[in-house]
Amino acid sequence: MANSCVDFPAKGGFSFDLCKRNAMLSDKGLKLPPFRKTGTTIVGLVFQDGVILGADTRATEGPIVCDKNCEKIHYMAPNIYCCGAGTAADTEAVTDMVSSQLQLHRYHTGRESRVVTALTLLKKHLFNYQGYVSAALVLGGVDCTGPHLHTIYPHGSTDTLPFATMGSGSLAAMAVFESNYKEGLSRDEGIKLVSEAICSGIFNDLGSGSNVDVCVITKGHKEYLRNHMLPNPRTYVSERGYSFPKKTEVLMTKITPLKEKVEVIEGGDAMEE
Amino acid sequence: MESNSETKQHSLLSSESGIQRTQYPYVTGSSVVALKYKDGILMAADMGGSYGSTLRYKSVERIKPVGKHSLIGASGEISDFQEIMRYLDEQVLNDHMWDDGNSLGPKEIHSYLTRVMYNRRNKFDPLWNTLILGGVKKGQKFLGMVTMIGVNFEENHIATGFGNHMAQPILRAEWHENLTFEEGVALLEKCMRVLLYRDRSAVNKFQIAKITEEGVTISQPYALKTFWGFQAFENPTAGAEGSW
Numbered sequence: 001m002a003n004s005c006v007d008f009p010a011k012g013g014f015s016f017d018l019c020k021r022n023a024m025l026s027d028k029g030l031k032l033p034p035f036r037k038t039g040t041t042i043v044g045l046v047f048q049d050g051v052i053l054g055a056d057t058r059a060t061e062g063p064i065v066c067d068k069n070c071e072k073i074h075y076m077a078p079n080i081y082c083c084g085a086g087t088a089a090d091t092e093a094v095t096d097m098v099s100s101q102l103q104l105h106r107y108h109t110g111r112e113s114r115v116v117t118a119l120t121l122l123k124k125h126l127f128n129y130q131g132y133v134s135a136a137l138v139l140g141g142v143d144c145t146g147p148h149l150h151t152i153y154p155h156g157s158t159d160t161l162p163f164a165t166m167g168s169g170s171l172a173a174m175a176v177f178e179s180n181y182k183e184g185l186s187r188d189e190g191i192k193l194v195s196e197a198i199c200s201g202i203f204n205d206l207g208s209g210s211n212v213d214v215c216v217i218t219k220g221h222k223e224y225l226r227n228h229m230l231p232n233p234r235t236y237v238s239e240r241g242y243s244f245p246k247k248t249e250v251l252m253t254k255i256t257p258l259k260e261k262v263e264v265i266e267g268g269d270a271m272e273e
Numbered sequence: 274m275e276s277n278s279e280t281k282q283h284s285l286l287s288s289e290s291g292i293q294r295t296q297y298p299y300v301t302g303s304s305v306v307a308l309k310y311k312d313g314i315l316m317a318a319d320m321g322g323s324y325g326s327t328l329r330y331k332s333v334e335r336i337k338p339v340g341k342h343s344l345i346g347a348s349g350e351i352s353d354f355q356e357i358m359r360y361l362d363e364q365v366l367n368d369h370m371w372d373d374g375n376s377l378g379p380k381e382i383h384s385y386l387t388r389v390m391y392n393r394r395n396k397f398d399p400l401w402n403t404l405i406l407g408g409v410k411k412g413q414k415f416l417g418m419v420t421m422i423g424v425n426f427e428e429n430h431i432a433t434g435f436g437n438h439m440a441q442p443i444l445r446a447e448w449h450e451n452l453t454f455e456e457g458v459a460l461l462e463k464c465m466r467v468l469l470y471r472d473r474s475a476v477n478k479f480q481i482a483k484i485t486e487e488g489v490t491i492s493q494p495y496a497l498k499t500f501w502g503f504q505a506f507e508n509p510t511a512g513a514e515g516s517w
Contacts, residue, residue: 046505149505162505171471172442178467179443183504200442 041169041201041208042072042083044138045181046162047190050147050218051140054194055083056169056202057227058209065209069227073215077102077113079222080141081215082122085167086134086154094135098122115141115148119158127156136166142219169201169208176200187216195229202231298350298401300324302335303474304436305346306464307405308448309414309429310457313485314407316346317461319469320494321476328476336482338489340365343379343408344482348433349421350401357400360389379408379415383425391423403433409486432464435472440464454483466497 026032039060044053059067074082074095080102084091098121102113118139126133137152151164163181165173176197185193191214201208212229216222300322307316322330335354336346339361347354364385368377383406393399399421407416417427430444443464452460458481469475477499482491 145511160505160509162503171438174471175439175442175464175467176446178470179463196446200446204442204445 039207040072040085040167041165041173041198041205042085042138042167043165043173043177043194043197043201044083044140044149044151044163045177045185045190045194046140046147046149047185047187049187050142050216051149052187052190052194053081053083053138053140053215053217054198055213056198056208057211057213058202058207059088060207068210071213071226073213073224075099076118076139077106077141079112079143079217079220080115080118080139081217081222081224082118082140083138083166085136085138090133090135091137094122094125094133095137098125112143113141114143114145115139115150119150119152122152123156123158126152126154131155138164138166140217142217147217165197165201167201167208169205172200172204173197187218191216191225191228199229199231294398298353300329300351301401301474302333302348302351302354303472304432304434304440304468305335305348305403305405306432306436306440306444306461306468307346307407307416307430308444308452308457308461309407309416310452310454312454313409313414313483314344314416315454315457315461315481315483316344316405316407317465317479317481318346318348319465319476320478320480321474322351323474326473328474331476331478332494334480334491336480336491338482338484338491339382339406339408340368340377341488342376342410342484343382343406344484344489345382346405346407346433346482347402349403353400353402357386357389357402357404361385378410379406379417380410382406382408383415383417383419383427386419387423387425390419390421390425394422405431405433408484412486435474436464436468439467439471443467462497466499469497469499 039058040056042055044051053073055072057069057072058065059070070088072083072085074084074091076082076095076099082095084095098118101121102118105117106113118141122137122139126135131154134154136154138149139152140149149161149164151159151161151166162183163177165177177193180193180196194214195212198212202210202212210232211227212231214225214228216225302322303319305316305318307314316336318335320332320334321328322333333351335348336344337358339345345361347357361382365377386404386406390400401421403421404419405416406419409415415427416429416431417425418431418433419425430448432440432444444460447460461481465479469477477496478494479497480492480494482489
């Protein structure tokens with residue numbers, strides 16, 4: 001807390017005021033609640049006609065799986081998608097923010113977004129926060145200059161690669177890519193290789209699991225294959241069903257449909273642009 | 274085993290007493306990968322000994338035969354591996370002196386190594402190694418691992434160190450019973466190639482060892498072919514001038 005007579009308005013960025021107090025509390029033994037990390041396997045590869053991205057669907061909070069089927073492939077632009085690993089809030093916020101910036105840029109220039117634009121916007125933001133925004137991303141897309149695949153690390157460095165993996169399962173997925181990748185793959189071969197790499201992450205890494213999401217981006221066309229593979233189905237459901245002990249007694253049930261209370265005007269004017 | 278210097282009451286130089294303990298490894302070997310195949314065991318390791326982040330020694334043999342029926346491969350501290358070989362040579366010699374027609378098999382050696390490693394860890398003075406032991410005796414194949422804290426188990430395919438993260442996924446997906454020798458070597462080479470690309474302490478100089486009922490063969494050192502000619506590596510920033 002600065003000792004000054006004039007109150008400055010809060011500037012952007014993090015305020016590190018509470019760090020000393022937090023350090024004192026953790027010395028006394030207080031444990032912070034764990035962040036919801038995605039503990040992930042995300043991959044991307046460049047094939048003959050474009051880019052294929054893949055991701056698993058498990059989100060973990062420490063040792064617990066908090067979301068069995070989350071979406072890790074985020075929309076950036078009609079021709080650009082981004083997979084995110086690391087802290088879930090950070091990846092969501094950063095990709096949403098850059099996606100809006102790209103939309104504004106598209107309106108301004110009247111052209112399709114380029115992958116390098118998304119790359120530079122993300123990289124600038126992450127470097128600015130010196131690695132505290134814990135988002136490791138695999139960015140892929142096809143624009144007028146061709147297909148591109150990049151990885152972005154939380155501190156802001158980037159790589160341009162023919163195939164890339166990130167997240168805790170990246171080593172298992174990279175083992176599959178390094179042994180089986182070649183240039184000029186067809187669409188089906190590419191999807192098969194991406195699925196194999198994600199499955200390798202799912203079955204060999206504890207932080208990844210559940211299903212496989214795949215996104216295929218080609219010139220002028222994209223396909224988001226949500227839950228392309230479900231290699232972990234729930235095979236046993238108890239036939240007896242579940243009975244929970246009675247808590248609050250239900251005395252009366254009365255349902256009031258809201259339509260009577262709200263006036264619905266059919267075929268009104270469309271909202272003005 | 275302990276180095277007994279004079280136990281001083283107030284020692285400013287040594288920590289608590291005159292006893293030295295292994296705190297961290299100095300010269301280390303990277304991963305070893307092994308698998309069971311139709312006729313026996315195949316094991317592969319590179320020949321590098323790293324001194325911290327320097328690749329200091331490039332002709333370290335990390336796979337050695339033990340007795341008539343076993344092969345041992347080690348990753349971790351090289352000096353501790355040499356010590357373990359001394360203990361094993363002593364055991365094999367004693368066994369030979371019995372002259373009773375029987376000889377130490379892989380299961381026995383595995384058990385002995387587990388005891389040695391676990392006891393050292395209990396004294397807070399571990400032998401800083403992860404050992405892979407493979408062998409064939411009377412038609413029975415054996416492949417097992419012992420870590421520096423005494424964890425031991427048997428499996429059909431094993432990898433130490435970084436190999437656990439990069440080679441095991443490949444082995445889990447592609448290993449099956451009754452691999453032929455050629456298939457086994459191809460699978461091991463696949464794993465070693467991935468490790469060569471992605472492990473910073475790997476050298477491109479390997480030995481593959483094979484043990485069957487007939488005996489041990491350790492190959493001459495050789496190098497693997499690597500491929501770096503991807504389009505994207507030629508000019509990575511073609512689409513983004515000035516980027517990296």
